[in-house]
Amino acid sequence: MFYLSTYSIVAFDKELAEFGIAVQSRAFRAGAIVPHAKARVGAIASQAMANLSYGPKGLELLKEGLSAQETVQKLTSEDEQREHRQLAVIDSKGRIAQHTGSECLAWAGHKAGINWAAQGNILVSKEVIEAMGEAFEKTDGILAEKLMAALEAAQAVGGDRRGQQAGGILVVRPNAYFDGVYDRLVDVRIDDHPEPIKELRRLLGIALPSVYLLNTRFFLEQKSPKSARDLLDRALAKDPEQLLLRLALAGYYAHTQKRSEALREIELALAKAGADQEGFKRYLKTNALFKPLQNDTEFQRLIL
Numbered sequence: 001m002f003y004l005s006t007y008s009i010v011a012f013d014k015e016l017a018e019f020g021i022a023v024q025s026r027a028f029r030a031g032a033i034v035p036h037a038k039a040r041v042g043a044i045a046s047q048a049m050a051n052l053s054y055g056p057k058g059l060e061l062l063k064e065g066l067s068a069q070e071t072v073q074k075l076t077s078e079d080e081q082r083e084h085r086q087l088a089v090i091d092s093k094g095r096i097a098q099h100t101g102s103e104c105l106a107w108a109g110h111k112a113g114i115n116w117a118a119q120g121n122i123l124v125s126k127e128v129i130e131a132m133g134e135a136f137e138k139t140d141g142i143l144a145e146k147l148m149a150a151l152e153a154a155q156a157v158g159g160d161r162r163g164q165q166a167g168g169i170l171v172v173r174p175n176a177y178f179d180g181v182y183d184r185l186v187d188v189r190i191d192d193h194p195e196p197i198k199e200l201r202r203l204l205g206i207a208l209p210s211v212y213l214l215n216t217r218f219f220l221e222q223k224s225p226k227s228a229r230d231l232l233d234r235a236l237a238k239d240p241e242q243l244l245l246r247l248a249l250a251g252y253y254a255h256t257q258k259r260s261e262a263l264r265e266i267e268l269a270l271a272k273a274g275a276d277q278e279g280f281k282r283y284l285k286t287n288a289l290f291k292p293l294q295n296d297t298e299f300q301r302l303i304l
Contacts, residue, residue, distance in 0.1 A: 005105070005160050006047040007120030008034055009132050009150045010088045010096075013143040014115065016218065017173050018185065019043035019090065022147035024167035024197055026122075026160045031168020031189030039174045039183035040092060042068065048086035048104045048121045051079055058089060068097035086110070088117040107161075113137060118150070124158030131157045141234070142215060144171050144186045148204055155197050167196040169204060177214065185211060208235075209244035216248040217289045220255045228252050243269045247280070251289035263298050270302060 006025035021035035021043050036055030037043035042062040046054035054075050061071045068091040076082040076099050083101035090096050096117045098110040110119035111129045116136050118129040135153030139146045147169050168189030176185040188203040190196040212235045219228035229252060235245050246269045253262035273280045281303045284290050293299040
């Protein structure tokens with residue numbers, strides 16, 4: 001068993017069909033142990049004196065059609081140590097169930113809102129989970145950004161009363177990379193660090209441009225160009241020179257019949273790509289985001 005002095009948040013984005021979990025703990029490898037999620041199925045956080053079977057067993061129960069509440073009930077009813085466990089489940093319909101055993105170390109408890117569930121044990125106070133929920137609801141952005149904000153807010157009011165060590169953010173959705181069954185859209189974690197939340201913020205910053213590009217493609221394929229453009233405008237306002245974002249913008253232009261703007265963005269991105277230029281060209285040749293340009297002679301010239 002692992003005792004995970006932990007705070008975590010489990011959440012669901014209905015529009016993008018994404019499940020996400022964020023966690024921080026004064027326990028080694030918490031980001032690898034606490035979160036469990038599967039696209040189209042649900043998400044689970046298992047912590048306190050963690051039963052490591054809760055994650056895989058719980059996902060199987062959800063896959064079989066049990067609700068979040070039924071899943072929590074079955075897992076805990078079969079566990080003699082349930083009063084030492086903490087568990088949160090969100091299912092494919094966005095239903096939430098939580099369990100904080102009476103023997104979890106204080107402060108321990110949980111709280112849920114629309115599409116999110118926060119929980120923690122060995123916290124400085126209940127303000128930690130309240131801060132998580134408030135930050136999640138108030139933060140604009142995609143699910144990973146909202147989860148990151150929740151962790152930062154929790155730490156700002158004291159977090160785990162033993163301190164910090166490890167954390168992680170996991171976001172899944174169907175066919176995350178549009179190339180098969182792989183569902184991990186974001187998977188960043190810190191196993192051992194004096195300031196894991198700050199390090200998670202840095203790693204998430206590296207991961208997000210690819211996620212923005214993937215979400216742009218998702219919205220365009222769902223015939224939602226306004227959502228795609230809103231996402232890109234917000235991302236580009238923060239990092240206007242990010243080349244992956246410029247490629248995403250080119251894809252947006254291609255799908256909205258703005259050929260010259262698309263070709264301009266591609267040419268500029270390739271000019272700035274440096275040693276990555278050949279990889280960028282291969283991406284342009286193979287990614288369906290640029291399918292509207294595949295028969296364009298100028299596009300073919302650029303990617304030769």
